[in-house]
Amino acid sequence: MGTLPLSPREARAWDGYRRMQGLLASQLNRQLMADTGLSDADYAILSALLAAPGHRLRGLALRCEVQWEKSRLSHHLGRMQTRGLVVREECVEDSRGAVFQLTDAGREAVEAATDDRVAAVRTYLVDLLTPAQLDALASISDAVLARLAKDDAHLRAVAELARGA
Amino acid sequence: MGTLPLSPREARAWDGYRRMQGLLASQLNRQLMADTGLSDADYAILSALLAAPGHRLRGLALRCEVQWEKSRLSHHLGRMQTRGLVVREECVEDSRGAVFQLTDAGREAVEAATDDRVAAVRTYLVDLLTPAQLDALASISDAVLARLAKDDAHLRAVAELARGA
DNA sequence: CGCAACTGGATGATGCGTCAACCAATGGCT
DNA sequence: AGCCATTGGTTGACGCATCATCCAGTTGCG
Numbered sequence: 001m002g003t004l005p006l007s008p009r010e011a012r013a014w015d016g017y018r019r020m021q022g023l024l025a026s027q028l029n030r031q032l033m034a035d036t037g038l039s040d041a042d043y044a045i046l047s048a049l050l051a052a053p054g055h056r057l058r059g060l061a062l063r064c065e066v067q068w069e070k071s072r073l074s075h076h077l078g079r080m081q082t083r084g085l086v087v088r089e090e091c092v093e094d095s096r097g098a099v100f101q102l103t104d105a106g107r108e109a110v111e112a113a114t115d116d117r118v119a120a121v122r123t124y125l126v127d128l129l130t131p132a133q134l135d136a137l138a139s140i141s142d143a144v145l146a147r148l149a150k151d152d153a154h155l156r157a158v159a160e161l162a163r164g165a
Numbered sequence: 166m167g168t169l170p171l172s173p174r175e176a177r178a179w180d181g182y183r184r185m186q187g188l189l190a191s192q193l194n195r196q197l198m199a200d201t202g203l204s205d206a207d208y209a210i211l212s213a214l215l216a217a218p219g220h221r222l223r224g225l226a227l228r229c230e231v232q233w234e235k236s237r238l239s240h241h242l243g244r245m246q247t248r249g250l251v252v253r254e255e256c257v258e259d260s261r262g263a264v265f266q267l268t269d270a271g272r273e274a275v276e277a278a279t280d281d282r283v284a285a286v287r288t289y290l291v292d293l294l295t296p297a298q299l300d301a302l303a304s305i306s307d308a309v310l311a312r313l314a315k316d317d318a319h320l321r322a323v324a325e326l327a328r329g330a
Numbered sequence: 331c332g333c334a335a336c337t338g339g340a341t342g343a344t345g346c347g348t349c350a351a352c353c354a355a356t357g358g359c360t
Numbered sequence: 361a362g363c364c365a366t367t368g369g370t371t372g373a374c375g376c377a378t379c380a381t382c383c384a385g386t387t388g389c390g
Contacts, residue, residue, distance in 0.1 A: 003280050003283050003284040003287065005283060006283060006286070006287075006291060009296065009299050009300065009303075010291045010299060012299075012303045013291065013294070013299040013300070013302040013303045013306075014286055014290065014291060016302065016303045016305075016306025016307060016310070017290070017302055017306055019232070019306065019310060020305070020306040020309045020310055021186055021190065022232065023232065023309075023310065023313050024309055024313065025186065027313060027316070030378095039345095039346085041346080041347095058368095059368065059369065060367095060368065060369090063368095067184070067187065067188065068347090069347080069348070069349090070368075070369065070370090071347080071348070071349075071350095071369085071370075071371085072346085072347055072348070073369090074368095074369060074370055074371085075346075075347075075348095075370090075371090076346080076347090078370085078371095079345075079346085091368090094355075094356075094367095094368075095354090095355065095356095096353090096354055096355040096356075096367080096368050096369065097355090097367095097368055097369075098368080098369065098370095115168050118168050118170060118171060119168040121171070121179055122168065122171075123312070124309060124312055124313065125179065125182070125309060126171060126175045126178065126179060128308040128309060128312055129178070129305060129308060131174065132301075133301060133304065133305050133308075134174050134175060134177075134178040135174065135178070136297075136298060136301035136302070136305070137178040137181065137182055137301075137302075137305060138174075138177045138178045138181045139298065140181075140185070140294060140298050140301070140302055141178075141181030141182055141184065141185040142181060143293045143294060143298075144185045144188075144189055144289060144290060144293060145181070145184060145185055145188065147288070147289055147293055148188050148189065148192060148289065151192070195348095204375090204376085206376080206377095223338095224338065224339065225337095225338065225339090228338095233377095234377080234378070234379090235338075235339065235340090236339085236340080236341080236377085236378070236379075236380095237376085237377055237378070238339090239338095239339060239340055239341080240340090240341085240376075240377075240378095241376080241377090243340085243341095244375080244376085256338090259337095259338075259385075259386075260384085260385060260386090261337075261338050261339070261383090261384055261385040261386075262337095262338055262339075262385090263338080263339065263340095
């Protein structure tokens with residue numbers, strides 16, 4: 001593929017994004033961690049569970065929520081379990097499956113963390129942007145996510161073909 | 166701080182950004198890694214060195230370029246050194262300092278990786294966006310980065326005060 | 331000069347993320 | 361029923377990121 005270099009406009013956008021991404025992520029993570037003892041990853045899991053009916057979710061469903069690799073999820077849930085944030089239970093309808101449930105401590109931890117997280121998101125992102133910028137960010141994300149999803153679909157199609165061959 | 170929850174518009178922007186960020190970063194990293202054996206982090210270091218006069222940079226300067234914590238930089242440079250991508254030399258004007266220089270292998274590796282990186286950035290971000298969206302992304306980044314810098318300045322000021330007290 | 335504070339950088343411990351391999355349960359197909 | 365491909369999930373190894381600590385060289389100040 002003959003790849004032309006980025007134009008100044010493109011380079012500015014990419015460069016800005018790259019720097020913002022790194023610093024913003026580390027700032028949000030650091031702050032949440034310092035204030036609540038929960039990492040970004042913890043928070044993602046916990047809030048997915050909190051939103052689920054009965055504060056419990058099948059491993060697979062959880063994986064769809066947070067979009068992690070299965071081994072990452074497994075490792076992390078293991079650690080969270082030893083920290084008492086979550087418990088693992090057997091799955092009734094598929095005995096190789098697992099169901100994870102929020103403990104009371106886990107529920108308290110997320111609830112305590114939520115304000116902090118929202119406040120930080122406001123401070124470092126949302127409150128800084130105009131409505132037009134908010135919408136632009138949403139539409140940019142949509143475009144990128146659609147492209148990434150297409151790739152996923154492509155991968156699945158290739159797997160399909162391999163199966164057929 | 167009485168933190169009101171995010172409005173639907175704000176939530177959409179934040180949620181989109183969050184998802185895009187995670188998947189985009191992992192896709193870019195994965196692809197670069199698979200195609201060139203270089204991680205995102207490697208590439209950041211190597212391209213900073215490549216751009217520097219003489220392909221060499223003081224540790225401190227490198228840290229400013231990539232905005233990493235010093236221990237991260239030190240560890241990573243150590244590993245890159247054992248991989249033969251980089252060499253560490255003594256620093257003349259400050260003998261506690263260190264200077265890092267790209268090896269030939271390192272130079273070849275970055276140069277080989279550059280096309281791949283640019284192509285991926287096009288595929289998954291830049292080429293998907295309209296000029297208006299590119300500009301919006303740049304201005305959003307500027308706003309966020311300015312806010313983060315302000316915090317940094319604040320931290321420095323606090324340190325200053327502590328020094329004075 | 332001499333001492334204290336600071337700075338550039340290295341190091342070790344620890345938790346995290348990814349990959350590859352694995353295992354058991356399942357479901358489809360004949 | 362019996363087999364085989366698939367799937368949900370775990371495990372171990374390994375490289376990476378962060379924190380706290382440390383060290384040597386440097387700078388500023390009396």
